[in-house]
Amino acid sequence: MGEGDRPAKDMRAPEGAAPGPARRETLFADAARRHAGLVGRIALSYERDEALRRELVQDIWLALWVALERFRGDSSLKTFIAAIAQKRSISHVTRRAREPRQEPLDEMLESPSPQPDEIALGNDMRKHLVESIRSLPLPQREAIVLSFEGFSYAEIGEVLGISANAALLRCQRARTALKALMGKVD
Amino acid sequence: MNDEEFGRLAALWQDDADPAETREAERLAARARRRGRFMQAIELAGGAACGAGIVIALWLRPVSPALPVGAALLLALGYSVWQRHRLAGIALLAEGQERGRFLRNLARARRAAARRAWLGLLLFLPTLLLATLFLYLRESGAPDGFGTFLAFRLTTPRGIAVAGAATVVLVWLWRNARLLGAQAGRLERLARHYEADDLP
Numbered sequence: 539m540g541e542g543d544r545p546a547k548d549m550r551a552p553e554g555a556a557p558g559p560a561r562r563e564t565l566f567a568d569a570a571r572r573h574a575g576l577v578g579r580i581a582l583s584y585e586r587d588e589a590l591r592r593e594l595v596q597d598i599w600l601a602l603w604v605a606l607e608r609f610r611g612d613s614s615l616k617t618f619i620a621a622i623a624q625k626r627s628i629s630h631v632t633r634r635a636r637e638p639r640q641e642p643l644d645e646m647l648e649s650p651s652p653q654p655d656e657i658a659l660g661n662d663m664r665k666h667l668v669e670s671i672r673s674l675p676l677p678q679r680e681a682i683v684l685s686f687e688g689f690s691y692a693e694i695g696e697v698l699g700i701s702a703n704a705a706l707l708r709c710q711r712a713r714t715a716l717k718a719l720m721g722k723v724d
Numbered sequence: 725m726n727d728e729e730f731g732r733l734a735a736l737w738q739d740d741a742d743p744a745e746t747r748e749a750e751r752l753a754a755r756a757r758r759r760g761r762f763m764q765a766i767e768l769a770g771g772a773a774c775g776a777g778i779v780i781a782l783w784l785r786p787v788s789p790a791l792p793v794g795a796a797l798l799l800a801l802g803y804s805v806w807q808r809h810r811l812a813g814i815a816l817l818a819e820g821q822e823r824g825r826f827l828r829n830l831a832r833a834r835r836a837a838a839r840r841a842w843l844g845l846l847l848f849l850p851t852l853l854l855a856t857l858f859l860y861l862r863e864s865g866a867p868d869g870f871g872t873f874l875a876f877r878l879t880t881p882r883g884i885a886v887a888g889a890a891t892v893v894l895v896w897l898w899r900n901a902r903l904l905g906a907q908a909g910r911l912e913r914l915a916r917h918y919e920a921d922d923l924p
Binding site: 566569570571574575577579592595596597598599600602603604631632633663664667668671675676677678680683685686687698699700708711713714716717720 | 730733734736737738748749752753754757760822823824910911914917918
């Protein structure tokens with residue numbers, strides 16, 4: 539795990555703290571320090587092109603900067619960030635003229651050549667995982683990414699605007715679909 | 725996929741502890757914050773400049789009937805700046821509905837915007853022609869010779885400039901209508917993904 543934004547360390551806004559510009563600055567600094575990875579990975583699951591992904595990440599941060607002024611702490615900061623990031627990513631996808639790429643997985647990844655270096659192997663595996671996630675239909679992609687990020691079904695439901703049961707069902711479908719896709723290299 | 729496999733993949737998914745990527749993410753966040761502050765400052769500065777303009781205008785020519793109007797303008801301006809600032813944050817938080825429904829609503833709105841754009845495109849040339857005819861009738865009093873007048877006007881520098889501007893507007897309208905149509909189609913397809921996923 540690469541950073542300090544795991545569920546156990548998540549932060550809730552102080553109860554009753556009034557939203558406003560001063561608190562926004564504190565929250566934004568905290569978000570950038572602890573949840574940069576979360577934002578980056580959500581963007582990664584939607585956009586393959588590096589330059590467009592950077593644009594998307596910046597768009598998410600800008601939206602967060604604007605929205606944090608109204609953050610009341612009804613949910614955790616991490617859930618709030620994930621919700622904004624998912625919404626901006628969906629907007630990003632809908633703005634683009636082309637379909638999301640759901641092409642067959644890279645031939646090279648289907649039969650990876652043996653790598654003595656474990657890091658290289660890990661990188662290949664991660665690349666394959668990212669590609670597989672990107673190949674999932676949008677509803678399942680959203681659910682599995684949030685699930686991988688350690689959100690509970692209730693929190694996933696909150697982010698996606700569905701019930702916890704529907705979130706559970708969607709995550710299960712996503713797991714099955716992802717397993718089938720990942721199975722190509724296992 | 726059992727829990728062990730899931731845990732392994734979750735760890736792999738989160739394993740992006742590349743210091744360069746972390747620095748880049750922090751840099752993007754800092755840039756976004758600067759951009760946000762700048763945009764907010766621009767909005768406030770714009771409001772302040774308009775307000776200052778009204779005050780200066782009133783000070784230079786303090787005509788009594790203009791004073792209440794100026795005061796009302798200042799109030800409206802202040803209210804508008806404050807509300808715009810407030811609504812910017814709310815707009816980002818407002819969408820709390822289920823994603824599929826949200827996408828369907830968005831698709832409907834985009835489809836309507838596309839229809840409006842096509843309508844604008846279809847009506848642009850006839851409207852321009854009617855406006856020219858209206859101006860011609862005001863001058864001459866009868867429609868006779870309008871064709872000759874139009875042909876002559878199109879050879880003058882002013883006529884060429886208007887025709888050029890009209891072409892630019894037409895191309896822009898056409899491009900906009902196509903873009904909106906494509907976006908609506910895309911949103912409808914995405915909404916269908918959610919419908920398919922909601923089936924038992």
